[in-house]
Amino acid sequence: MPAPNPGATAFLQTRRSRPAKTLQMPVPDATQIAALLEMAARTPDHGKLEPWRFVVIEQPAMARLAGVVSDRGAALGLDAEQITKGRNQFDQGLLAVAVIEVQKPSEKIPALEQTYSAGAVCLALLNAALAAGWGANWLSGWPSHDRGFMTDALGLAAHERIAGFIHIATETTAPPERPRPDTKAITSWMDA
Numbered sequence: 001m002p003a004p005n006p007g008a009t010a011f012l013q014t015r016r017s018r019p020a021k022t023l024q025m026p027v028p029d030a031t032q033i034a035a036l037l038e039m040a041a042r043t044p045d046h047g048k049l050e051p052w053r054f055v056v057i058e059q060p061a062m063a064r065l066a067g068v069v070s071d072r073g074a075a076l077g078l079d080a081e082q083i084t085k086g087r088n089q090f091d092q093g094l095l096a097v098a099v100i101e102v103q104k105p106s107e108k109i110p111a112l113e114q115t116y117s118a119g120a121v122c123l124a125l126l127n128a129a130l131a132a133g134w135g136a137n138w139l140s141g142w143p144s145h146d147r148g149f150m151t152d153a154l155g156l157a158a159h160e161r162i163a164g165f166i167h168i169a170t171e172t173t174a175p176p177e178r179p180r181p182d183t184k185a186i187t188s189w190m191d192a
Contacts, residue, residue: 011127018137069149099118118163
């Protein structure tokens with residue numbers, strides 16, 4: 001029989017992202033962030049390609065990124081509401097980690113599996129921050145899918161893209177539980 005880990009099980013049964021707009025100071029320091037990144041890097045990674053990297057975005061950089069969002073939104077012809085929505089995570093952000101997917105050539109590991117691994121790193125980092133007692137949220141939005149933003153804001157190369165921004169700070173209030181999927185309705189069993 002397996003040896004259960006009741007603390008980890010209880011955490012996973014109750015984990016809940018904290019809305020980024022409810023996060024406040026203080027934020028983790030460099031040593032604390034480094035520990036969270038080490039936990040996140042334990043993500044499944046077929047072929048040991050490490051198809052991801054991290055960019056820690058501190059508060060002083062947030063204003064610059066918000067400006068890039070405005071510039072890109074205008075260049076794309078987006079309306080003011082879309083631009084504001086794209087800016088909000090940077091206007092309100094205190095500290096975030098951009099998880100960057102880095103596609104690596106491989107005859108054995110398809111590109112899609114590398115994308116899955118980058119997404120898994122986002123969830124691992126989110127859960128590591130929550131388990132460490134921080135408030136955290138995984139955000140994306142149109143800027144994270146815009147090649148111009150990727151290049152202008154973060155200097156990403158053509159084989160890189162944003163998997164997500166994990167905002168980490170101190171939670172002000174625990175959010176209420178939200179409806180969860182009915183796993184019985186979305187699960188089938190095969191016995192032969």
